[in-house]
Amino acid sequence: MNYILNDENILVISGLLLDWYGENRRILPWRESSDPYIIWVSEIILQQTRVAQGQDYFLRFTERFPDVASLAAAEEDEILKYWQGLGYYSRARNLHAAAKDVMTRFGGIFPSGYKDILSLKGIGEYTAAAIASFVWNKPYPVVDGNVFRVLSRLFALNTPIDTPKGKKQFTELAGLVMNPQYAGQHNQAIMEFGALQCVPQNPDCEICPLKEYCMAYNARTVRQYPVKQNKTKPRNRYFHYLYIIYEGNTWLSRRGPGDIWEGLYEFPLIETDSPVDFAGLQQNEAFRKLFEGAGRINFSVGLAGVKHVLSHQILYATFYNVEIEHETEGLKSFHSVQCGELEKYAVPRLIHIYLEKLEGNLSE
Numbered sequence: 001m002n003y004i005l006n007d008e009n010i011l012v013i014s015g016l017l018l019d020w021y022g023e024n025r026r027i028l029p030w031r032e033s034s035d036p037y038i039i040w041v042s043e044i045i046l047q048q049t050r051v052a053q054g055q056d057y058f059l060r061f062t063e064r065f066p067d068v069a070s071l072a073a074a075e076e077d078e079i080l081k082y083w084q085g086l087g088y089y090s091r092a093r094n095l096h097a098a099a100k101d102v103m104t105r106f107g108g109i110f111p112s113g114y115k116d117i118l119s120l121k122g123i124g125e126y127t128a129a130a131i132a133s134f135v136w137n138k139p140y141p142v143v144d145g146n147v148f149r150v151l152s153r154l155f156a157l158n159t160p161i162d163t164p165k166g167k168k169q170f171t172e173l174a175g176l177v178m179n180p181q182y183a184g185q186h187n188q189a190i191m192e193f194g195a196l197q198c199v200p201q202n203p204d205c206e207i208c209p210l211k212e213y214c215m216a217y218n219a220r221t222v223r224q225y226p227v228k229q230n231k232t233k234p235r236n237r238y239f240h241y242l243y244i245i246y247e248g249n250t251w252l253s254r255r256g257p258g259d260i261w262e263g264l265y266e267f268p269l270i271e272t273d274s275p276v277d278f279a280g281l282q283q284n285e286a287f288r289k290l291f292e293g294a295g296r297i298n299f300s301v302g303l304a305g306v307k308h309v310l311s312h313q314i315l316y317a318t319f320y321n322v323e324i325e326h327e328t329e330g331l332k333s334f335h336s337v338q339c340g341e342l343e344k345y346a347v348p349r350l351i352h353i354y355l356e357k358l359e360g361n362l363s364e
């Protein structure tokens with residue numbers, strides 16, 4: 001089958017997608033809104049987050065920060081707390097910075113120009129296209145993972161999607177397939193179509209309204225798409241977190257700038273190149289510095305083998321409960337907090353897993 005894209009079948013494809021969307025779309029809290037702030041927040045939350053999980057966060061977040069002004073006026077710590085568990089915390093920090101920018105540079109009115117939207121921190125081409133098209137029906141194509149998949153199959157396009165060339169080609173194609181008269185609806189339709197119909201594994205092509213036009217389906221090669229370049233192997237890292245207890249207090253540190261967990265709190269951490277047990281950890285220079293002068297140390301393993309997968313690395317974390325006899329010099333560079341007040345601090349998901357376990361132990 002040799003499929004050629006022309007004005008007529010572009011409209012047919014777009015029309016079929018719109019019809020399918022009208023019948024199958026999910027009702028989501030941000031979907032009926034034409035408020036650019038609401039669309040913006042939802043799109044940022046949904047990056048790297050499943051819709052089911054993102055929905056609760058979205059509702060809590062927009063209840064507390066209903067508009068740009070309230071977000072701009074908030075403290076970063078509070079925003080991070082509302083973001084806790086979503087991961088990729090730079091997204092929350094960028095939202096905050098961009099909200100302040102909207103207040104100062106655009107007088108508190110979210111800009112409608114594509115270039116102005118794109119100039120806001122944390123907003124890339126995808127999000128700018130989503131906001132411009134969903135809110136103002138501007139003909140900018142959105143290209144997310146779902147759209148890559150749908151287009152690669154429809155046109156049996158072999159260019160790897162994770163390359164600059166692939167990104168350029170697919171963006172052009174997404175623009176060609178779009179009926180500009182319904183840009184916003186079309187963009188939402190093709191994304192939803194990828195999320196619900198043209199799914200990554202075993203799509204039900206027999207019921208697909210586009211099967212007649214789908215080159216991969218007609219060539220029986222759906223499984224081959226989308227094509228990706230070989231991924232680099234993720235790096236393994238071994239984290240040892242120390243929940244140090246002394247007279248009802250414990251210690252936290254705050255991650256610094258330039259870190260994916262910037263601004264979040266965690267227990268004192270010792271990282272090793274390979275797995276080690278507590279005896280091995282005690283040989284570590286950082287451990288010795290931290291506990292010099294601590295007197296008798298009682299330790300127990302609070303939680304072991306917690307695996308946390310990030311985009312380019314896999315973290316293996318062990319949490320130790322460590323009771324000490326004396327407060328040490330080494331702990332002075334950490335924040336001393338009461339054990340019972342840990343839940344007040346914004347922490348990465350990994351730490352949150354352990355805090356939940358601690359809470360569970362207390363309530364048992």
Ligand code: SF4
Pocket residue numbers: 150153154197198199203204205208209210211214216217222
């Ligand atoms: S026929 Fe199958 S592969 Fe092609 S667009 Fe439909 S669901 Fe996707």
